[in-house]
Amino acid sequence: MDLQNLSYARRFDHVSGSAIREIFKVIAQPGMISFAGGNPSPAALPDQKVSELAQAVLAENGKAILQYGATEGYPPFVESLRAYVRDHLGLDVPTVLPVTGSTQAMDLLCKALINPGDRIIVENPSFLGNLQCMKLYEAELVPVNSDDEGLDPDHLEALIREVRPKMIYTIPTFQNPTGRTLSLERRKRVAQLANQYGVVVAEDDPYRDLRYRGESLPPIKSFDENGWVVFMGSFSKTISPGLRVGFMAGDSGILRKCTVGKQSSDVHTANLNQAIVDQYLRRNLLPDHIRTISSDYAKQCDRMLKQLASFPEGVKYTRPEGGLFIWAELPGHVSALDLLQKAIERKVAFVPGTHFYTDGGHLNTLRLNFSGSTLEQIDQGMDILRELVVQA
Amino acid sequence: MDLQNLSYARRFDHVSGSAIREIFKVIAQPGMISFAGGNPSPAALPDQKVSELAQAVLAENGKAILQYGATEGYPPFVESLRAYVRDHLGLDVPTVLPVTGSTQAMDLLCKALINPGDRIIVENPSFLGNLQCMKLYEAELVPVNSDDEGLDPDHLEALIREVRPKMIYTIPTFQNPTGRTLSLERRKRVAQLANQYGVVVAEDDPYRDLRYRGESLPPIKSFDENGWVVFMGSFSKTISPGLRVGFMAGDSGILRKCTVGKQSSDVHTANLNQAIVDQYLRRNLLPDHIRTISSDYAKQCDRMLKQLASFPEGVKYTRPEGGLFIWAELPGHVSALDLLQKAIERKVAFVPGTHFYTDGGHLNTLRLNFSGSTLEQIDQGMDILRELVVQA
Numbered sequence: 001m002d003l004q005n006l007s008y009a010r011r012f013d014h015v016s017g018s019a020i021r022e023i024f025k026v027i028a029q030p031g032m033i034s035f036a037g038g039n040p041s042p043a044a045l046p047d048q049k050v051s052e053l054a055q056a057v058l059a060e061n062g063k064a065i066l067q068y069g070a071t072e073g074y075p076p077f078v079e080s081l082r083a084y085v086r087d088h089l090g091l092d093v094p095t096v097l098p099v100t101g102s103t104q105a106m107d108l109l110c111k112a113l114i115n116p117g118d119r120i121i122v123e124n125p126s127f128l129g130n131l132q133c134m135k136l137y138e139a140e141l142v143p144v145n146s147d148d149e150g151l152d153p154d155h156l157e158a159l160i161r162e163v164r165p166k167m168i169y170t171i172p173t174f175q176n177p178t179g180r181t182l183s184l185e186r187r188k189r190v191a192q193l194a195n196q197y198g199v200v201v202a203e204d205d206p207y208r209d210l211r212y213r214g215e216s217l218p219p220i221k222s223f224d225e226n227g228w229v230v231f232m233g234s235f236s237k238t239i240s241p242g243l244r245v246g247f248m249a250g251d252s253g254i255l256r257k258c259t260v261g262k263q264s265s266d267v268h269t270a271n272l273n274q275a276i277v278d279q280y281l282r283r284n285l286l287p288d289h290i291r292t293i294s295s296d297y298a299k300q301c302d303r304m305l306k307q308l309a310s311f312p313e314g315v316k317y318t319r320p321e322g323g324l325f326i327w328a329e330l331p332g333h334v335s336a337l338d339l340l341q342k343a344i345e346r347k348v349a350f351v352p353g354t355h356f357y358t359d360g361g362h363l364n365t366l367r368l369n370f371s372g373s374t375l376e377q378i379d380q381g382m383d384i385l386r387e388l389v390v391q392a
Numbered sequence: 393m394d395l396q397n398l399s400y401a402r403r404f405d406h407v408s409g410s411a412i413r414e415i416f417k418v419i420a421q422p423g424m425i426s427f428a429g430g431n432p433s434p435a436a437l438p439d440q441k442v443s444e445l446a447q448a449v450l451a452e453n454g455k456a457i458l459q460y461g462a463t464e465g466y467p468p469f470v471e472s473l474r475a476y477v478r479d480h481l482g483l484d485v486p487t488v489l490p491v492t493g494s495t496q497a498m499d500l501l502c503k504a505l506i507n508p509g510d511r512i513i514v515e516n517p518s519f520l521g522n523l524q525c526m527k528l529y530e531a532e533l534v535p536v537n538s539d540d541e542g543l544d545p546d547h548l549e550a551l552i553r554e555v556r557p558k559m560i561y562t563i564p565t566f567q568n569p570t571g572r573t574l575s576l577e578r579r580k581r582v583a584q585l586a587n588q589y590g591v592v593v594a595e596d597d598p599y600r601d602l603r604y605r606g607e608s609l610p611p612i613k614s615f616d617e618n619g620w621v622v623f624m625g626s627f628s629k630t631i632s633p634g635l636r637v638g639f640m641a642g643d644s645g646i647l648r649k650c651t652v653g654k655q656s657s658d659v660h661t662a663n664l665n666q667a668i669v670d671q672y673l674r675r676n677l678l679p680d681h682i683r684t685i686s687s688d689y690a691k692q693c694d695r696m697l698k699q700l701a702s703f704p705e706g707v708k709y710t711r712p713e714g715g716l717f718i719w720a721e722l723p724g725h726v727s728a729l730d731l732l733q734k735a736i737e738r739k740v741a742f743v744p745g746t747h748f749y750t751d752g753g754h755l756n757t758l759r760l761n762f763s764g765s766t767l768e769q770i771d772q773g774m775d776i777l778r779e780l781v782v783q784a
Contacts, residue, residue, distance in 0.1 A: 048450075058446070240458035
């Protein structure tokens with residue numbers, strides 16, 4: 001029988017693959033100035049340190065590292081992660097679970113909780129990769145309004161009452177794609193609503209340590225009374241995305257289901273990768289490393305904001321206090337999709353904002369990443385974008 | 393609201409976590425002789441070589457390795473993997489996809505293909521981890537009969553006509569848990585049936601390189617005319633399970649869906665781990681390494697078979713030509729669950745066979761692993777088991 005007769009699972013009916021990852025392939029061309037990715041700067045990637053730590057952990061505990069590990073995590077890392085979650089994040093949680101990048105945290109949480117048709121409230125726009133994840137679990141995504149202080153808790157409460165969601169997915173700090181941060185009052189309110197109505201909050205917080213100004217805010221999880229909030233963390237932005245190490249922190253029952261789900265996802269996160277991150281925590285290498293990379297990222301962010309200040313009137317943009325992204329809104333008649341075509345011809349790339357909306361539209365929006373480009377590249381690339389916007 | 397009110401997804405209704413992984417925790421006690429795992433021998437784990445290779449790849453290409461990678465795989469590894477699949481496995485396939493251990497291959501294939509209620513034909517007994525994976529996709533598992541030449545193709549054909557399965561899951565070489573190998577004629581027949589009826593075959597072949605006697609057999613995939621067979625390979629048994637590197641090889645359309653699924657499972661398999669396995673292939677280190685570890689494993693296998701020969705009459709067991717497992721059947725009145733309790737008191741462990749059956753039962757069966765124990769431990773542990781069987 002011809003393979004054309006094969007039918008795929010229904011969960012793919014409305015999912016065709018991440019548009020961003022397709023853009024990534026186009027922009028891998030040499031000479032491209034890319035504001036498209038969410039990539040750390042190459043200078044921020046500690047290749048020598050990782051090599052040194054890999055040698056150290058393999059010399060000390062190589063046989064255990066190369067052997068099968070527990071789904072619950074590499075024991076020394078579980079220990080140092082617990083301390084990190086307690087001391088650095090200020091979270092008193094019953095359980096932590098190392099995962100294969102925080103993308104896996106989202107996948108496991110959906111696996112544990114979501115039946116087809118279940119509703120998940122999401123910021124709109126939001127992180128495309130996790131929107132796709134939720135769609136593959138056949139969740140119905142319900143967008144909540146946002147403003148400069150993050151998602152609107154009054155609208156959130158109205159939606160909770162109206163659609164009885166299973167979960168709320170939020171990126172509270174330096175949100176992807178907008179760069180916005182949920183205010184302290186709203187963090188308390190989200191936790192309170194979750195506890196009042198019995199809705200799980202997936203708190204996705206990978207950017208929180210990349211703060212260039214302003215005060216650090218406690219996680220939503222820190223205001224969680226009954227365990228409805230699951231915190232999802234990552235070392236992708238602070239150490240290396242290529243290592244694929246993230247974690248979940250929260251209630252033991254929820255994390256137990258996630259652990260059972262993980263048994264048949266990948267058995268366990270690679271021990272070597274967990275052991276390397278463990279050394280970062282144990283040797284307390286993170287604070288200095290984050291200080292160094294944040295100082296560079298702050299300059300890149302400021303340079304891009306400075307460039308945007310001279311864009312034509314009618315161009316609006318966010319002024320993030322950290323993270324990797326600035327969000328821009330062009331005058332209503334300008335399509336970021338068209339702009340991207342012209343920009344790519346001039347060797348500049350970004351991601352059109354429409355991809356981040358659950359329902360498309362918003363063609364005049366775009367996401368700009370500053371962390372992957374040098375100051376010179378930012379000047380050059382933004383000059384070209386300004387020119388193209390003026391002409392549009 | 394109290395978290396007790398939280399309900400989990402339906403896919404967990406009949407899944408409570410891998411019994412084997414629970415046993416693993418019990419037997420982690422010091423002094424335990426374990427025939428329970430599927431672990432490589434510590435001596436087989438190349439910690440120094442992996443350390444050397446990690447240094448080499450990080451020195452040469454560290455920035456790319458620590459950066460985000462393509463879901464499709466780390467390009468040098470995709471290249472060497474292609475050559476390995478072609479030259480070593482003799483497979484002419486359109487696409488290969490590196491995955492996070494071959495457990496993820498099974499997960500992605502189910503994600504791509506399985507709707508709740510779809511039927512999957514499985515060997516019975518079969519590998520518990522993947523049975524759990526299929527159950528989490530709410531597949532209906534349909535057992536096919538097996539004998540010493542592996543699954544029975546006449547029964548398979550009758551079942552295909554009867555239940556119209558979406559997929560056939562088979563471990564053709566040194567099967568887990570039985571150690572049995574599908575004969576050449578049957579391999580051809582399985583491929584022919586899959587192509588005739590339009591059923592996907594998930595060919596799970598992680599043990600094939602661990603052959604201690606007899607002739608290597610071509611994969612089912614090599615007899616596949618229209619692309620219905622997906623080959624799932626692993627470097628867990630030949631290099632290291634802790635690194636979590638496996639692969640899929642097959643049709644581009646099927647692997648494209650798996651790639652889209654993988655985007656939201658873990659984005660990509662960690663680059664460092666792919667780069668290390670890439671060096672194994674590129675430097676042609678596998679043949680010598682496999683020769684060394686196989687020579688040890690063969691001795692361990694032979695020692696366990698020799699021990700079994702002096703077990704009481706009525707004890708039957710397989711005589712595998714490779715792999716990691718021997719399958720034993722005790723006299724009908726002896727329960728392997730009871731035997732395990734007594735054995736653990738005497739510091740010996742194995743896995744009761746009942747766990748590997750889709751429908752339980754078969755209480756008098758057990759799986760014995762020889763690769764994780766020294767010859768002395770095998771003698772000691774089998775002496776204790778013999779004693780307990782005699783008393784039972």
